[in-house]
Amino acid sequence: MGIHNVRQLSDYNHWANLRLYAAALEMPEQQYRRPTGVFFGSLHGTLNHLLLTDRIWLKRLTGTGEHPDRLNAILYDDRRDLLRARIAEDARLNDLVRGYTDADLAKAVSYQTTSGKPYSQPLQDILAHLFNHQTHHRGQAHACISIVTGGEPPTLDLLAFQRGVPAPNLT
Template sequence: MISTRYVDEMAKYSRWQNDGIYQCCEDIGSEERGRDRGMFFGSIHNTLDHICVVNRAILTFLDGAVPSQNPPGHVAWTSWEELKSVRLAQDNALALGARKWTDAWLEEKTFKNDPNAPDLPAIPRWIMVVQLFNHQTHHRSQVTSALHAMGVEYGSTDIPWRPGAGFFEA
């Protein structure tokens, strides 16, 4: 099982990575963010949108509610400004979770009866928290690969090098 220290570190890491990637994506402009690059979700924008859609679903599930379903290929936030705002709100929610979620809360199993999925299993919250962070990392790597192919320097993605982590301060 993970601990609240894990949640805290991953929330900080996630914000650091998101801040850097979103700044790179701001710099490349709307046309480049929206270009179909053959990624699973087509464009950088759509990939970042997908991350936020899944974050929203997992955060909803953690609260014991059934998340709404999005049709495949649906882009929830077509506006770059709105997507940035949603991402910041989600990073804030994870930072708050790092402060308020307890080890006991993380161990609790959560599910909500859903008439469309009557056999929905009870899953420990910690599994879903790990899924949230892992899912973000997986899709951010697709974005960094696209940025790399464009010659954009996005910086380190290694957890120990996170500014403020205290491991390798320069």
Template structure:
């Protein structure tokens, strides 16, 4: 069972991991961020825009609102600085959202519709765990792309976050 404390920790972890990745990306040659690659979302910036779009979609699901997306591949922020600003803002929304939850609200089942049009139902906690897991997965894709520039990617693992005592209290 997901608790408020764990949800807040995971929301803070997600923001921390994004910031670590963004900082490392800013040190790459600019073409590395935008270079077309053989990957589903085309580039580092495309993959991170996918994360952002999915965060928007699931926020709408959590709020019981329509998200208005027909694809998860929209390139809403093609410039890294704008994407960082917008991703950080939604990350903070998720931290605040997690703080406002309790065991009962996290256990509540919500109906929603996938972008594909398929109807589904999940608990709020399950939705949130998907959001955290989804972004971790795709940060891994971006980290792999660092090797194309002969640069080691940053460490964004949950254990690093927890062991470096960077987790906010």
């Protein structure tokens, strides 16, 4: 994976998050919080988890920022506050990725898991995991929207992003 791919995935990540949040903001509160059987319970729990794990990885990669200690913590109860934090974290991630070079991707990064176990991996593997993890749980969030609304959730296909489907303006 080269730096072009990493930057594209970072941009895609932000685009897909905005599309999910646009759908989430349109939902009645009861639907938004309805348990659906996904790993983090509801759309709200899943969106919180995605923000939380990005914060963990960005703290590991930069040494700054918040580092929640529980993977199921609810960082923001209000979805608009959650959206503002999501936009800020996506910007932080995009800025970080824009500063990397191809050579940086091969460098090892040492970190500790939330349980304290030490690891060291190439940066490119960590970033591949970060973006894959986002896609995995966005898929669950996508399913939540479909289940609770009975409608069609927004497309999150990478091809749609590459073809220029616009992201909603949520700022």
